[in-house]
Amino acid sequence: MSTFRGYNLAMTKNYSSEISSPLSTNQEDYLKAIYVLEARGDQVTNSVLSEYLGYTPASATNMVKKLAKMDLVIYRRHQAVALTPTGRRVALEILRHHRLLELFLHKTLDIPWDSVHEEADRLEHVISEGLEDAIAASLGYPKVDPHGDPIPSKNGEVIHTPGHPLSQSKAGQAYRLVRVLSQEKDRLAYLRGLGLHLNAEVFLREQAPFDGPMLVEVAGEVHALAADMAALLQVVPASADKA
DSSP: OOEETTEEOOSOOGGGGGSSSOOOHHHHHHHHHHHHHHHTTOOOOHHHHHHHHTOOHHHHHHHHHHHHHTTSEEOOTTSOOEEOHHHHHHHHHHHHHHHHHHHHHHHTSOOOTTTHHHHHHHHTTTOOHHHHHHHHHHTTSOSBOTTSOBOOOTTSOOOOOOOEEGGGSOTTEEEEEEEEOOOOHHHHHHHHHTTOOTTOEEEEEEEOTTTOOEEEEETTEEEEEOHHHHTTEEEEETTSOOO
């Protein structure tokens, strides 16, 4: 056991007292994935879960059955998978680790927002609660990660940032980017190349009809943005207060 500026860095997790044995990395990944899919409004079937995580449907089914026996998920054949209250608490704890790590890597180590997701995926399972607390304190107890995704609080609260898709916005107005609904590395790198990042100002010049491209101005430069990309960008009026 070690300490860092008064923080206990013993390898413990908040949910440890609620389950009979430690969870594996894969089990934590499944619980986090179910929460993320539920949060975006998906029906979390085994096929959806397997596609999201990159495993075979058979592997997903076997894992879900194991998690159900541990009372972490609710599973019935041919129905959507759901988290139990304990499963949800575990998922939120891992998600808190992940999003705090993303922000720490981005703000403190200056790693681009398109490169932090994979690093956080590796680290989220191994940091202690003490290190999590130290990271949160050093960042000023942030509410969102570099992509605008909400960081669950220590007690599992999730506060969502208001916003609407840029694709549904009015031309001739300025907006502020508050969230990107994608973790795809190539998409995030492309947006970074356009000068788009959290809280960047975007002026919507024109939108072509029939889901055509949008002309946007970012930092004085005009770019054509595909409608499917614009749909992933959550914005608020530029005059709105920052969260």
